[in-house]
Structure formats: C-alpha cells, structure tokens
Amino acid sequence: MDKKTIMDLIETWDADNIKTAMVALKKDKSLEEEICEYYKYALDVIFGSTLKSLVKFPEKLDKKDHFDKFMYIRKLPEGMPSFITILKFNAVRRIDSWRNSHYKKELHIDWFPKNMAALKQVTELHLEYQQYDELPERIGELENLEVLNLLDNNLKSLPKSFENLKKLRILNVRENYSLNEIPDLSKFPNLEEVDFNYTMIDSLPDGFFDLKNLKKIVTLSSPLDKNMDVMRKIFKTFPNAEIHSNAKKAIELEDKSDAGEFAGKEQIKISDWNINKLPAALFLADAVKSLSINCNSLSEIADEFDKLQTVEKLELSVGYDEIDFPASIYKLKKLKELRLKGGFHNLPEGIDALESLEILEIDNNSIKKLPKSFANLKNVKEIELKHVNYDIFSLISDFENLESLVMEYHNYPFEFEKSLSGLTKWRTFKINTCVPIGEALYKLPQNIEKMELKNNVSQFDHKLSLGKIINHFTSLKELDIDEFNLSDVSEAILPNTNLTKLDLDYVKIAHLPDSFSNLQALTNFSMYGDGHESLNASVYECSELKFLRLGKSKFEVIPSGISKLQKLDWLGFEYGNIIQFPEDIYEMKNLKKIAMENCPLLKDKEWKALIKKKIKGIKIVKAWYD
Numbered sequence: 001m002d003k004k005t006i007m008d009l010i011e012t013w014d015a016d017n018i019k020t021a022m023v024a025l026k027k028d029k030s031l032e033e034e035i036c037e038y039y040k041y042a043l044d045v046i047f048g049s050t051l052k053s054l055v056k057f058p059e060k061l062d063k064k065d066h067f068d069k070f071m072y073i074r075k076l077p078e079g080m081p082s083f084i085t086i087l088k089f090n091a092v093r094r095i096d097s098w099r100n101s102h103y104k105k106e107l108h109i110d111w112f113p114k115n116m117a118a119l120k121q122v123t124e125l126h127l128e129y130q131q132y133d134e135l136p137e138r139i140g141e142l143e144n145l146e147v148l149n150l151l152d153n154n155l156k157s158l159p160k161s162f163e164n165l166k167k168l169r170i171l172n173v174r175e176n177y178s179l180n181e182i183p184d185l186s187k188f189p190n191l192e193e194v195d196f197n198y199t200m201i202d203s204l205p206d207g208f209f210d211l212k213n214l215k216k217i218v219t220l221s222s223p224l225d226k227n228m229d230v231m232r233k234i235f236k237t238f239p240n241a242e243i244h245s246n247a248k249k250a251i252e253l254e255d256k257s258d259a260g261e262f263a264g265k266e267q268i269k270i271s272d273w274n275i276n277k278l279p280a281a282l283f284l285a286d287a288v289k290s291l292s293i294n295c296n297s298l299s300e301i302a303d304e305f306d307k308l309q310t311v312e313k314l315e316l317s318v319g320y321d322e323i324d325f326p327a328s329i330y331k332l333k334k335l336k337e338l339r340l341k342g343g344f345h346n347l348p349e350g351i352d353a354l355e356s357l358e359i360l361e362i363d364n365n366s367i368k369k370l371p372k373s374f375a376n377l378k379n380v381k382e383i384e385l386k387h388v389n390y391d392i393f394s395l396i397s398d399f400e401n402l403e404s405l406v407m408e409y410h411n412y413p414f415e416f417e418k419s420l421s422g423l424t425k426w427r428t429f430k431i432n433t434c435v436p437i438g439e440a441l442y443k444l445p446q447n448i449e450k451m452e453l454k455n456n457v458s459q460f461d462h463k464l465s466l467g468k469i470i471n472h473f474t475s476l477k478e479l480d481i482d483e484f485n486l487s488d489v490s491e492a493i494l495p496n497t498n499l500t501k502l503d504l505d506y507v508k509i510a511h512l513p514d515s516f517s518n519l520q521a522l523t524n525f526s527m528y529g530d531g532h533e534s535l536n537a538s539v540y541e542c543s544e545l546k547f548l549r550l551g552k553s554k555f556e557v558i559p560s561g562i563s564k565l566q567k568l569d570w571l572g573f574e575y576g577n578i579i580q581f582p583e584d585i586y587e588m589k590n591l592k593k594i595a596m597e598n599c600p601l602l603k604d605k606e607w608k609a610l611i612k613k614k615i616k617g618i619k620i621v622k623a624w625y626d
Helices: 005-011 013-025 029-038 042-043 059-064 065-074 137-141 160-164 206-210 229-235 248-252 282-285 327-331 372-376 439-442 466-472 514-519 537-541 582-588 607-612
Strands: 084-088 092-095 100-103 123-125 147-149 168-174 193-195 216-218 242-244 267-271 288-295 312-316 337-341 359-363 382-388 404-410 428-433 450-455 478-480 501-505 526-527 548-549 570-571 591-595 619-621
Touching: 005 013, 005 029, 029 042, 042 065, 065 084, 123 382, 137 160, 147 537, 168 282, 206 229, 229 248, 439 466, 514 537, 607 619
Parallel strands: 084 123, 123 147, 147 168, 168 193, 193 216, 216 242, 267 288, 288 312, 312 337, 337 359, 359 382, 382 404, 404 428, 428 450, 450 478, 478 501, 501 526, 526 548, 548 570, 570 591, 591 619
Antiparallel strands: 092 100
C-alpha cells in the first residue's frame, strides 16, 4: 500500500480505516516513522500518542478551545486539511459595575495564520472582542468566507483585500466605534445582513442600493441612522428587509403634517436624537406653555418660534455641530424660562427683547462671548452657565433681581472691575472653575447664602482662606469648597450664627483652627481627603451638629468630650485610622449610625457589641450611604 493510499485512509478519520492503515505501516518501518512524524502536530493538539488517536480527529479538534484551534491552524503543515469551516476566535468581555469593559483570552494580531489561502473550507470567521486596530491583508484569501463577525474591535477601516470576499453574506462591524470607512459593499452581491451599530459609518455608495438579497440592516447608534436622506432611501429601497433603526420614528415625526397635531396642548416634548428637522405642525401649536426640544441631529431649525406666543418655558437642546440660533425665540413675549444646549456657536443681539425672562441656562462650549444686549436682561433671577469661556460678571452688574448664578467649567479670568455688592437679592453662587479665584471673590455681595467653590483642575494650587470667606459672607448658610488650598488658617473665624452646613473636600487643612468653635449654628460638617493629623476638640463646641464626617484622617484616637454633641445622629470616619473612641461616646443616646469603612476599629467585634449594647438601635456601617 503506497503512502498516498495510507494517508487517504487516515484522513477519513474512521477507526476501521485507520486500523487498516496502521497494519499496512507495520510492514514498512521507514514509512511508518515518516507518516507518524507528519501527523505528530495533529496528535499534539489532541494530546494523542499513536495514529489510532486520530479517530474522529475533526470532532476532537472542534471541541478544543479557540486558542488551541488558532495555534493549530497557524502551524498547519503544508498539505494537511484544516477541517474547520467555522473559526470562532472570540475573546471574552466582562463589564464591571462602573460600565467599564475588561477583555481576556485575546489573540495577538501577529499570531494570525500566514497560510490563509489553505483554509478553503472556512465559511465563517468570528473575531469578537479582540480589540484589533487593523486586520491583516491576507484575510482576503478566505475566498469562501460567507460570515465575518468583527464585533467590538478598534478598527478604523477594513483592508483592501476585503473586496476579495465575493461570497460574503453577513458582515457585523458593530461596536467598532472609530470605524468610519468600509469598502464598497456593492461588490458583494450575496450580502444579506449588515450591522453598523456603534460605528462612525456616515455614508453608503450608490451601489449599495442595488443589492438584491439584503434581509437585515442595522444602523442604530451610527451617523447613518441620523441622516434622514440616507435612511429614507434605505426604507424605500428595501421595504421587506428587517431594519433596526430609530430613523423610522424620526421620519414619521418630521413628516407630521396634521395642523391640529399639537393643538390645545400646554406641554409639548419632542425628544428624538435622529430627526433632522422639526415637524411643521409644531409651529401651529396654539396653547403650549412648556416646550421641550431635545434633538441632537437637527441640521436646521425653522425660525418660526414667534408663532408660539403662549410659550413661557422653552428648552432647546441640539447636537454640538454648528447650527444657526433661531432669533425668533427673542420675540416670545411671555417667555420666563429659557434653557439652551448644543451647537449654537453665537447668540445674536436682541436677547434683551425677552422682557419676561427670569431663568436662563446656556450649555455650550463654543460660545466665546455673549451679546452686549445680554446686559439689559434686568428681570433675570437665575442664571446657569456651562463651559464659560467668556466674561459674565461685567454683564450682570446691573441685574438687581439676580438670585442665583451657577457656572460649570468656568474657564475665563475670575476678575471684574467693579464690585457686585449692589446685587442685594443674590442668594446662591456655585462655580466649578478651571482658573484661580482670588480677591475678586470678595467683590460678590455679602448677602449670598449658599456658595459652592470647586476647583476643576486639581493640579492647580488655588489658595483661599476659610476664615476670610466665612467672615466676609456673613449671611452664608451653606458652604461647599472642593480642592482649593485652605491650609492658611491665620484668619480666625468670627462668631457665626448663620452657617449650618460646611463641606470641605481635599482642601489641605491638617488641623482645624480653635476658632472653628465659633460656628454655633453648624448642623452638618463634612471634611474629606486631607489626612487630618488630629481632631481638634473645638468641633465639640458646635453643639448643634447632627452630621459629622471626617474621612481619610490620619489620627488613631478621638479626644474625650465628643458626648457634648448630644444632637449628633450620624458620625463618619471612613478610610481613617481610628482604633479607639473615648468612653463618653456611650453617653450619646441620639447617635444612630457610625460609618467606618477601612477603619481598624470596624474589625473589633467586642467594641461593636459593646456600643450596640450601650446605645440602643445604633448601626455600625461601612459607607455614609449604607
């Protein structure tokens, strides 16, 4: 029996045929050694020791994990068939509680088989979660490939050789978030399914609409899905296909032509990220008082808002692509509340025509300056600004009705020429700043009652004085300072009977000043992240305290006297080093909860049993929110 006949018998993978081949080989030791050496690699893959182990080899190979299969194909001896028609080289993705993705069992792109042309039988290739930035050109050698699954990779484009896959029926490029370019799909006449979900694909070649076999098209969460011209053409061309898209609803909304669609409605909300234009029927609404528009794909906005003279509250949220602001909004005489978000790169002059305006919110990172007429909005009570890259303080100097100013991502010099102390109705000031706040802070009115100062650039050492802030703003009831340097405590805190809530996070105070005891009205005090080296017993003089949190402290022992805080019902020392409480803590009968995550004392079972015995109903928990 010659070599070819013996190999043909073996590669039937049938027990009887392999037995026949082995009997024949016994007569030719040299040929037996040669044949055994040839199949050694296959035997190694299935942990076989003799040719007899090759019985049902394809089935045994199919049961191997994807890595073993990958390595088998990669090192496949010349001439040996692969047997595999479906290649599932999928990695594993796990999503944690914070919605972050973690991957394992990935196959390095450099390990990809070099002999792709030998894999004639392969009809399906699955490479899910591999996080490939690119695919090798030789993938185009899989000439019989019908299914290509590239779910969740980092591809920006597909290789030129992709066009050689003429038999392709299913293409899944879902969750390739940067993929913005694909070959001309019209070159794949057998194409039945395409999935563009979570890609950046924004256009299709004309030839795509000549494909006759398309049965399923997924455009969700891609730029395609927000292009109504393209989506209208898809729905028209493939009426019998299964189309996963939000565009159909958007098209129906755009095409609403019933003049009475919004008649008599006092509240109207249009929220669709796909529509490119607002329905014409909207501007025929005759009773609307509250109008909310949240449409991130609007490419144009009809400048017809002056037809809606009943509107008192308008929320207009668009995407961040540049779009013209409809100046007809300024003609809404009854408008009291205006909230703008998105790609309005400039606000035109004339905003002061909104004589009834009391509440204004602008969330836009492109506006470099506000119109001069903004300064004439004398009736505004509340202003909320996000991404502030312009001067606001000089424009509000005459806003005598102003009660609240909130600014997030303030990135313009915090300085202004004249004091704003004349704004006597101003009560709330919140700022999340990217620039230093200096002495200009004290040009704000002393009558502010609620203040939040947050440093958005943690590496900047912005210095302020806690004592000076409290002493200047004598009407303060709530003060929240985050990531400012308050290490200078040289200015003592004067007696204060207004401040009830004080939150200090990462403010670099190692020791509270003795003058802290002057905060006689304080009910809530939280200080976190400063590694306090000791607890100043002056805190105990704040007898109205109900909530006390000192997280990430360095001290191990709490001084005696804490029982003076008889109104305290919540106490927290998370991520601290507390090993001992003073004996007088057992006298605090109103204490309901102590939070001590990562504190050594939390592990002391005897102490926990004792305090629960002494203070009925108390809970010893980890975090403040438990």
